[in-house]
Amino acid sequence: MRILVVEDETELRELLGRALKRQGHAVDLAADGIDGLHLATEYPIDLAIIDLGLPGQSGLEIVRQLRKRELDYPVLILTARSDWQDKVEALELGADDYVTKPFRIEELMARINALLRRSAGHAAPEVRIGPLEVNLSSQIVRMAGETLELTTFEYKVLEYFMLHPGQVVSKMELNEHLYDEDADPESNVIEVLIGRLRRKLDPEGDWQPIETLRGRGYRFRQDED
Template sequence: MRVLVVEDDSRLLTQLDTLLQQHSFSVDLADDGQNGLFMLSEHPYDVAVIDIGLPRLDGLSLIQKARQQDVRTPILILTARDRWHEKVQGLDAGADDYLTKPFHNEELLARVKALIRRAAGQVNPVISAGPISLDTVAQQLSVDNTVLELTGYEYRVMEYLMLNPQKIISKTELTEHIYDQDFDLDSNVIEVFIGRLRKKLDPAGSLQPIETRRGRGYRINPNL
């Protein structure tokens, strides 16, 4: 999953970057509101974490402008303001959730994951397709209750496919959502990850968990 973090405190920005990457997120960073608005408008993110007190363009204005441009990315606002009416202002501007500073890392991660699931129409943190089960909290993939060993990027690919079970996902879309903004979109690395996942999920070749739609992309087999 790809996350945009907009925060002007360089120390906190680095902390959030490290935290999210450690939990298999692809992270883009912006340290002011204008740059954050540009990135949010131009790139596909699964969630954005936005501070309220930003230079050049404050967080509330950033969110309002993004929503006016029909940006539908789920947004978690970070605020040092703990008065209830200021939190309401953030939600009224178009944010989906808020977190007051200082915060616990575990709570931020839980809220980010919940926003991603909600946007995908998934309420349960454990997503299943036949014998395949993906635990988005533990970040584990299992088949018939046997946990598989995955690389970080293999997990990201499978998570995105499982969160969008009815959709055919192109290589470009997968690349945009599992890598940061400067990755080479023409790379064949997605094909490599899909091949590895098929071998791990279905070593006998009987399950066929990931379909290839020629010229269109991939999706989880709806007949599992």
């Protein structure tokens, strides 16, 4: 997933960036509200973490602009403020959750995972399609009860497919959601990852979960039978 962090405290911003990348997310970072709003509206973000007290433009204004433009991805607010009215205003403007500073990084990651699951229509961390089960919290993948070993990027591709079953997903869309702004993946990296996933998920070719749509991209089968 591609996550935006808008935070003016350099140490915290970089800490969050590192933690999110360790979890396998692509990360975009902004140090003020102006850059944050630009990234939030111009890039294919899956979730935004936004501090309320930002220079240039407030976090509340970013949330207001996102919802005004009908961008409905989850927004998690960070705030050092103890005033409950700030939190209420953020939620009423369209934020989905908030964390008060200081916080434990484990709590933040749990809230992020929950928001990503719920935005895709899953309340529980386990997502199942046919014989395939993916735990979005532990990132454990099982096929017919057997644990599969996936690389970081193989897992990221599979996770994106599992959260968008039945949808046509282009190679460009996968690139944008798997890699951050500064990344420059090789042109055939998606094809390579898809090929490796197919061999691991369906070595005998019996299930064929990933369909190639010539000129359009890929579609992960949606049926659960």
